[in-house]
Amino acid sequence: MADFTSSQYFLNRECTWVKFNERVLREAIVPSNPLLEQLNFVAIAASNLDEFFMIRVAGVKHLVESGVKHIDIAGMTPQEQFDAIQEMVHKLVDDQYRYYGDIQQKLQAHGLHFIRVDALDDDQRLWLESFFEREIYPVVTPMAVDSSHPFPFLASLNLNLAVLLRRKQGDRSVKTAILPVPTSVIDRIIKVPDSVSPAGKQHDGQQFLFLEDVIAAYAERFFLGCDILEVAPFRITRDADLDIDDDAEDLLMEVEKSLKKRRKGAAVRLELASTASRIIRDFLRDELQLEERDVYAIPGPLDCKVFFSFVGIDGYDDLRYPPVTPQPSSELAAIDAPDFWSAIAERDVMVHHPYETFETVEHFIQLAATDPDVLAIKQTLYRVSSKSPIIAALAQAAENGKQVTVLMEVKARFDEENNIHMARKLEKAGCHVIYGIMGLKTHSKITLVVRREEDGIRRYVHLATGNYNGKTARIYTDVGILTANTLIGVDASAFFNLLSGYSDPPQWNKLAVAPLNLRETIYQEIDQEIAQAKAGKKALIVAKMNSLLDKYVIAKLYEASAAGVKIRLIVRGICVIRPGLPGISENIEVHSIVGRFLEHSRLFYFYNGGKEDVFISSADWMPRNLNERVELMTPVEFPPHKERIKRILKVYFDDNVKAYAMNSDGSYRYLADERQGKPVNAQDTCQRQAERLASERKKAARQFRKVVLRPRPAEEDK
Incomplete structure (x- = not known):
């Protein structure tokens, strides 16, 4: 019998992830995808790659540098994994910018132009001069790098400009400096106002500049008395994995401490404009202690995540997917019951997002928060939006005197700070908040509502594949089930007791944990x-x-x-x-x-x-x-x-x-x-089915009103 655990039967994890991101990026050249959606896939692939470097590549580099003789599931050493990753990702980035170049040309045909500063006409230059002096210059702080000014700490994923310069008089040696690009306070994509050139010709379409190009064009304003020799955009990616001490007494404090360390992690990638000179390239690589293959020469705008906001530009609906609307739950609408609770008690209800609205789940929790017969609400939260109606409902429930218990997973990667903020908000409202469990992440999706009814206590449970996040529920496919099944309710109570106290695991009736x-x-x-x-x-x-x-x-x-x-x-x-x-x-x-x-x-x-x-x-x-x-x-x-x-x-x-x-x-x-x-197309099929069922329900309701609720003719009253 074959040894089914032999490494020859497995692929490397990191390489299969890169293959996945290749599939994401390939959607940028699928002709059936509208043009702005193609650009969106370029941005998605870039976002994916950032996280991959911050977590996975950083982890492999640690293994290589520590000399650990770890062999992965596919039989590869850390060095072999790192070499394979670098080869694949360099090709992926080459493809990414080739696709972006093609998309940019097609955008121009639709009147959307990303231009250089030197392409502006005289009127536009006057506007840009004013815009720079008013909006940009006061915000940017130049940073010299020399024996008196050591290389500054530059935050992960922030955009910067490396500058080579020399004084016009006196010491003529080449010096270096850094100009941070303040994208957190100024939009990186700047729309050039419509103008008429001196010749009277109207510009065709809309024109846009990148903030870093504007700063580069006016770099001499930050270094008076100097000649600017070169300006090159660059961006650093740092190790962002959290090191959580599982023996720490205060998990919340430990996570907050680790978040501060994340901002100062070691560099794992340098993205640099492909036009940069060898002087700048070597200078940055040496300062960041990176190898040559850790440097990615970028033949276009760094950080394509910037296009997430651009793809929503007004007036170009024909370049995006046709809008779709999540439909009401067809199952819930089909149940002839006097209220929500009776409907769930009568039969389980399944919801399929985003084809069916997540508002059904939000309504379940909001209703529980205000229903005087509800005694307790218990819920696990892994990723939750910052303006979540669920958070508001849970806070309201506590203020209404209900017992509210929330396990807020503060170790949910890249959502740690938001989750800590939400948890404190719930605590302030009177909720009992559990900040995760030492050694484990709580990734389950479950809500338990305990309600007093005429025949006694009844438990209502929502179980799902996805997070309690109304924002992502519009773009992630997930399934959830609302049930009043007694055995699942008993399991749900035991599950929360397990999370919040010292209870031993029970004999589960239905759930696998x-x-x-x-x-x-x-x-x-x-x-x-x-x-x-x-x-x-x-x-x-x-x-x-x-x-x-x-x-x-x-x-x-x-x-x-x-x-x-x-x-x-x-x-x-x-x-x-x-x-x-x-x-x-x-x-x-x-x-x-x-x-x-x-x-x-x-x-x-x-x-x-x-x-x-x-x-x-x-x-x-x-x-x-x-x-x-x-x-x-x-x-x-x-x-x-x-x-x-x-x-x-x-x-x-x-x-x-x-x-x-x-x-x-x-x-x-x-x-x-x-x-x-x-x-x-599976996604289109599911969307059409949800729309068809909703339409049938509306038609049935209209027919009911027409036939059953119509006024009786006068002769029928006799």
Whole structure:
């Protein structure tokens, strides 16, 4: 029997992530994507890359520098991983700016021009002179770098200008200086006012300047008496991983202390204008203690995240996706019940975001906050928007005298500061706030509402695959279920007792909880299919998730494939499994979808001899989710919901418009290039279905008012 854990059957995590970002970036050249959406994908890929360097590349560099003899899941040393990453990412960045150049040319055809300062006419130059003196000059602080002025600390991801200069008189040696670009207080993309040139010719379309180009053009204003020899934009990326002491007595204080350290992490990447001289390049590289391959020569504007704001420019709707509106919950509307609580008590309700509105979930919590019969609300929060109506509702509930318990995960990466602020706001309102658990991140998505009713206490529970964040719920695909199931309610109470006190884990009725029994539940489900396949019966696994990395779960999938189980995987990002290997994974197919919405839902289906076990979960199949996080996996037992999730999985696997299929070597092929039949776009299909159901409900309501509520004819009153 093959050793299914052998490194030859696995791909490197970091390389598969770069492959994922390649798929994201490729959307920038897909002709069916509107032009500004193509630019948006350039920005998304840039944002992804920033986080990748701050966390993953920084981690690999630490391993290399420390000399740790760590071998990864694919059998690669840290140095081999680092070399592979650098080679792939340099090519990715080259592609990114080639795509950007093509998009910029197409934008010009639509009247959107990014121009150089020297392209301005006389009237525009007069305006820019005034704008610079009024808005820019007072804000910028030049920083000399010499024996009296050591190289300053420059924050991660901030844009700066490196300046070479010499005095016009006296000492003529070349000196260096730094000009920070104040993008936090001045918009980086500056619209040039419409003007008429002296010749009377109206400019075609709209013109824009980059703030760094304006500062560079007026650099001599900051260094009077000097000649400016060269100005080059650059940007530093620093290690941003938090070092949390699990033995610290005060977790909140420990996170806040680590956040301060994050801002001063070691440099891991230098992005520098490709026009920069070797003098500037060597100067910055030496000061930052970076190697040559850590330097990325950028043939365009640094930090393409700037285009996130630009793609929403007014008046160009034809260059963006047609607007879509999240629809009301069709299931909730179909239940004939006097109120929200009665509807959920009658039957479970499933919501599919962003196709169905997240307001259903927000309403659930807001209603609980004001209902006099609600006694307690308990909720886990991982990522929450800064203006969340859920935070306001929880605060209101506490002020209304209800028992409110919130586990606010203050270790949610890059949301730490916002979560600490939100947690303190809740505490001030009277909520009991738990600041996470030492050694574990709480990544589960669950809300428990305890309500007194005529027949006693009833528990209402919301369980989901995504965060309680109304902003991301409009662009992330997620599934949630509202239920009054008694056994799930009992499990929910036990779950919160486990988080907030010293309670031992109970015998769970329905929920699977990481790191307690979630991994074992997954194994049991896979073993079930293996047994069916060995008995010559139908065996099928379909799973949708963000990432697939866990070595031992993958080994189980290999074992299942070798036994004859058909396995269909839909994995958006990191995926180290190798499908299609003879005798190992020939029954495994892997698809990945990159579309208008970010695929975030975790859905799992096991045929189980026709009984069909279906689950939703907060957890991906990664070691961190199964071993180091508090996660939940919830069985879906209501037959209509089982069928609904089966349909979702099917349409996603049938997608041949936005889907990629993975090859056994880790490469991907774009299924649209192979399409022969009818185009299937899973996201569009789900949106149309939500709109159709909502339309049918409205039509039924209108018909009810017309037929049932119409005034009776006069003769019927006799």
